[in-house]
Amino acid sequence: MNKKILHLPIPSKSKKMNNRLINSILTISVVVLAASCGKKSSGGKSTLPNDGQLHGVAPGKAYNLTKPPGMVYVPAGTFHMGPSDEDVNYAYTARNKQVSISGFWMDATEITNNEYRQFTNWVKDSIAAKLMGYVKQGADGNEYVDWKKASTIKWGDKSTIEKIDGMIVTPDNRIFGKKEIDARKIIYHSEIFDYKAAAQNRDTNLQRKEFIVKQDIPAYPDTLCWIRDYAYSYNEPMSKQYYSHPAYGNYPVVGVSWKQATAFAEWRTLLQNNYNESKKKSGQTDFRLPTEAQWEYAARGGRSQSSFPWGGPYTRNKKGCLLANFKPGRGNYPEDGGLYTMRADAFWPNDFGLYNMAGNVAEWTSSLYYEGSYNFQHDMNPDVRWNAKNSDPPRMKRKVIRGGSWKDVQYFLQTSTRAYEYQDTTKSYIGFRCVIDLPPTKK
Numbered sequence: 001m002n003k004k005i006l007h008l009p010i011p012s013k014s015k016k017m018n019n020r021l022i023n024s025i026l027t028i029s030v031v032v033l034a035a036s037c038g039k040k041s042s043g044g045k046s047t048l049p050n051d052g053q054l055h056g057v058a059p060g061k062a063y064n065l066t067k068p069p070g071m072v073y074v075p076a077g078t079f080h081m082g083p084s085d086e087d088v089n090y091a092y093t094a095r096n097k098q099v100s101i102s103g104f105w106m107d108a109t110e111i112t113n114n115e116y117r118q119f120t121n122w123v124k125d126s127i128a129a130k131l132m133g134y135v136k137q138g139a140d141g142n143e144y145v146d147w148k149k150a151s152t153i154k155w156g157d158k159s160t161i162e163k164i165d166g167m168i169v170t171p172d173n174r175i176f177g178k179k180e181i182d183a184r185k186i187i188y189h190s191e192i193f194d195y196k197a198a199a200q201n202r203d204t205n206l207q208r209k210e211f212i213v214k215q216d217i218p219a220y221p222d223t224l225c226w227i228r229d230y231a232y233s234y235n236e237p238m239s240k241q242y243y244s245h246p247a248y249g250n251y252p253v254v255g256v257s258w259k260q261a262t263a264f265a266e267w268r269t270l271l272q273n274n275y276n277e278s279k280k281k282s283g284q285t286d287f288r289l290p291t292e293a294q295w296e297y298a299a300r301g302g303r304s305q306s307s308f309p310w311g312g313p314y315t316r317n318k319k320g321c322l323l324a325n326f327k328p329g330r331g332n333y334p335e336d337g338g339l340y341t342m343r344a345d346a347f348w349p350n351d352f353g354l355y356n357m358a359g360n361v362a363e364w365t366s367s368l369y370y371e372g373s374y375n376f377q378h379d380m381n382p383d384v385r386w387n388a389k390n391s392d393p394p395r396m397k398r399k400v401i402r403g404g405s406w407k408d409v410q411y412f413l414q415t416s417t418r419a420y421e422y423q424d425t426t427k428s429y430i431g432f433r434c435v436i437d438l439p440p441t442k443k
Helices: 015-037 113-131 158-163 195-200 236-241 258-278 292-300
Strands: 071-074 077-081 097-101 104-107 135-137 143-145 187-193 212-218 362-368 398-402 419-422
Touching: 071 292, 077 292, 097 292, 104 292, 113 143, 113 187, 113 258, 187 258, 212 258, 258 362, 292 362, 292 398
Parallel strands: none
Antiparallel strands: 071 104, 077 097, 135 143, 187 212, 362 398, 398 419
């Protein structure tokens, strides 16, 4: 390799000093030659330019952002969080304050039965694949489900049923001896890193494992909630058909606890990043439940002081048509077009393109419900979270739900109305949607 070496003039002093200076110049020249070679990639090309300048190193290959399917972008902005009208309960749990929110992507509709079924089927298939030995060893030495073989499972085949006997209801729980999958056996194994707990920790001797939360979460929705929620009311058809019948495929999933909703978001992230890894693409950030502030900002659709997502202070348009699925008047449930829930894309979306941010089903958020949280939370991306353990008191397990539902009166449909439910409970009127923190794209 030919390189020009800079020859410095040597002052006329002793020969010993001259030799010492020449040796220093030669040493510098050798270092320059070694550095100029650069690190070669497998393709034989240098990974960085050989110009001796700072260029930076990307964490992975170039990332071409595409629009997440079924999601809309909610741009960053500032709004007044809290009541836009009188606090009729005089609860003072939502003091009006100005807050700023970063941009994010949000599901245009609530997660539907069909979308949630992809999750439960994935969990069911992965458990069955392990029981049948459809696994393979990864490059890291761990065993993973061989999805090519798992996709060929014949669920009605006699040999298959014999191999997955651990997933089948026991003989004394069968009706007419029919061998069916036990919904209680469809368990999702969750593993997350608690960033907030790690950030608040001051003990540098603690290991990473101290902040990894592992738990097994039942994935299948609680279909019996349709009966449990309403005493002396005939709702058995909804319990039998709502999650399993094709007619309800595009209706919002219900009977899902807060833990199940967060498990779904974790699985959705895993599904996306496994695909990206197989295509040697950069990983995505996490799907998650929206914070309470994000949800309210998105529901308002840019209308800071409006009572409802559509803007006006009324729940009917100028033609007298209802604008959401709720309990109008004194209880005329079917007046809005649906006795129970309706399609997740029913009614017109708000100005951000989000459907049913009021009515249909109430929605889980990631935020802890605390009556006075508005008084101390930050005015930039405000949030109060608590990863409650099973041993924590019930008060610490309350999560904020927003939007009101098909069985609620008009008050609960207001964008500022706060309500809560316990994180381990399931209701026939609570669903959810996800958000992801990605920059906007025109694709």
